[in-house]
Each structure stands twice: as structure tokens, then as C-alpha cells.
Amino acid sequence: MLQTNLVVALDVRNGPVRDNLLALIQSCAAEVYLVDPAAAGKSAAGLAKHSNSHVVYFTDRIEPAVIGAVGALRFRKLDKVLLVHEHSKDAVQDNPSLLEFNHVLSSTPESVSNQLVLSTIRKIREKDYYGVDKCLAYGAHVHRFSLSNSDERKWFRDQLFEFVKSLDTIIGRPTDTFAQFALEVQEELLMNAIWDANPARRNAERKGPALLEPHEHVQVEWSFDGTLLAIGVRDPFGSFEASVIYKYLRFLFSRDRIKQVKMQQEGQGAGIGLYMVLERLSSLIITVEPGRATEVIATLNLLQSPRLMSKQQRSFQYFCV
């Protein structure tokens, strides 16, 4: 008998998607409670019997009544996960109830990948969310650094640029464009972590170097698993607001490059850095522990051409823990 320590409430209307998720979640040794789509609110109330459990509510639609019914119940712990796919993304964007969810997952336009569902369940179960290793295949070496001075960014730019360029033999083609993308992504994430995320430095002059106090140090990770390059930047502030990233969902879920350029032009100003990041990656994973830490991980699929990568819909994960 497999040990279960998690109850997953599955509230998905589409039959084949629900069947796939059901089998997938059961394969993780989690108990599944199927919410009846025809009477979701009433059915969700049946979760009350799991009041001593850690419940993870998985759904692919935003129905305030159901979210409210689940939220009103008492559990040992409750995580609400929203799965975004092609048919639900329009309804999700600009929906104020989006902020009710702790976690948002999207991958390919058609569905949320099995790997993403599995890794999310594992993260929730083990309460271990941080680190680029969780986005990559097992065995990839993780390069870890700490940044204590804003001037060190130049070193980080040079090192990452050379690191990615050195992967050309593995990739089988020059990686100049990816090297440029990688250093630009890292650069914007570092600037955010040094200044924008830090309440004490947010409005500080940025022209000169900023020597960071030990409690302000920024953690940086890079790793490559043969396909994906991951760049992770973690700050110790946890000030990243869900509402900020939700502003960018329209860009993330779009596959129309002209529309994306127009969104960038309209949204420039304070948000330009994040738009630069979003344009240059395959997937974005944001983990926020309010008041304690924010980790932003960007992955780039180096086996795709840069052109194809820029045209594809980005995968996106948001975890508030």
C-alpha cells in the first residue's frame, strides 16, 4: 500500500484532460477527490471530510463560487493550482479571481505538461520550491554564486556569456544569440533583485555601485542539462506581487509577435525589464515567499532555433509559498 500524504481535488471539465490528470496524480501516490463538474460548488463542499489533510485544488477554470466554496473549508493546508491552456487562457487574463490561486501553471498551448504537473506536486509535497535543478534533468551541474556589489554584474555578464558560448559543441551550432539572450535575462533579473525588489534601494540612484549588506545578497544559479539552460536569481525580500506578473500574462500567452511588440511598447517604463526577460526565454518560473524571498528562473531551450523560441508561447509557473 502506497503512503499518501496529499489529497488532490481535481476540478477539470474536459474529460480526456481530467482522465490524464487523474492517472498522473494517482501515480504520485496522492489521493484524488474528483469534483463533479456539473455541480462543482456542492461537490467541492464534500472535501470537508479531508479537514486533517493537505489539500491541493487543481482546476483549469476560474469560478469564484467554487473557489469560494473550497476556500471556506478548513484543511491542514490548502494550495490552489490553476492550469492554463489554450481554451482557458482568454478567460484567465485580467480575471481578478486569478489572485486567489497560490500557483499558476501553463506550458504548451494545448495542455499543461505531465512533467510540470508532477514537479509541482513534488514541490508542494516536499515544500521545496527553490533551485534551478528542479527545472532540469537530473545530473545537471548547478553553478552557484552570490552577488554582493552591483558592479559585479559585469563579471556575471562576461562569465555567463562565455559559459553559453562554450556550449556550442554540445548544441551543434554557434550559441552567440543564446549567449546574448542569457546575459540580458540575467542582467535584468539582477537589477530587479538589487534595486526594485529591495524596499530600501527601490528609489536609490543607480549610477554608482551599490555595496550590498549581507542580508541583501543575491543568489545566482546557472545550469545546463543538455537541452535547457536555466538561470535563477533569488533575492531575500519576497516583495514580488502576484498582480505584477499577472499584468504580463497577455504577453506570455500570446503567440502573435506583432501584438507582443505593441504590448512592449505600450507597457514600457517601469515594466521594460521584465518584458525584455519574457522575450528572451522559453519558460519563466517565479517563486515568492512573501517578505522572505523571490526566486525568478528563466529557462532557454538551446535545441530550438532562437527564432522558433521567440515565436513559441512561453511556459509559465508561479508559486506563492
Place this chain on the structure above:
Amino acid sequence: MEITLRDGVYFVSGDITETCELATAKLPQGPVRFDLAGVRTINSCGVREWIGWIGKLGIQPVYMNCPQPVVMQFNMVREFLANNAKVLSFMVPAYCQTCSQQKNFLLRSGVEFKPGEPLEDFEIPKCATAGCAIEADVDFDSYLYFIEDLVQ
């Protein structure tokens, strides 16, 4: 970042960031030519610094040999092309799988593109290798979009 003057052209190289000392560079009035081929990256604060600097000087920037990082900013930050900025030429990165080479194609104003007019049906020239499989590393729809905003 470094700026050096040669034959009436200001060659800019390195990383354009918020720490660049642009104000110390002495420039003439009117049209000023910048060769940007040596720019490795330009970050979000660097763009603002650059735009502010050009705006204060009141010059008309003329950009040439613009690499991909700069072109991406042209598309994203419209003010980059304010002050009646002109783009004489810019690069399109491409890769040919057959000859395993990364190449940069220079598109010139008045030759391959016309400022203010959309560039449609542009194709990367084939290389001499048999079975050439050259393909741009950029999506033309978005990469060439800024051309429509250029002044003639």
C-alpha cells in the same frame, strides 16, 4: 562601454548600462553618426540613459551597423528612435545548418529597406554551399517592425 571617434563616426562598444558615463562624451550638433556594431548588450536602464543623453544633446542620431540587441530595443522602446533618428544599416543574424556557420547580414537603408515602409518578403540570401539551409535567427514580423517607424 566605450565611445571612440574615427573618421567622423562614433564607434560604441561594450555593454550600455546605467553606469555609462555618457555625459562626458563631447559631440557636435546636428546629425551624429554612431556605429553600434560593437555593442554586446543594452539593458533597460542603459536604454533610458541613452535616450536621455541624446535628448539633452538635441542631436540627430544616425545609427549604423546595429546588432541584434540594439534592434530589439528599437522595437521595444520607441523613444530610442526619437529626435528624427535615422538607421543607416542593421544586422540580421542567421545560421546555416549545412555549413554550420553563424552569419550576420547587413540590411542597408535605401537598398534592402526603405525607412517608413514595411519590409515584406525579405529573404536571407542563400550561401554558396550546395543544399544551403540558411535561416534567420530572428522572427521577421517583430524584428523588422521598427522600420515602419523610421523617418524617411
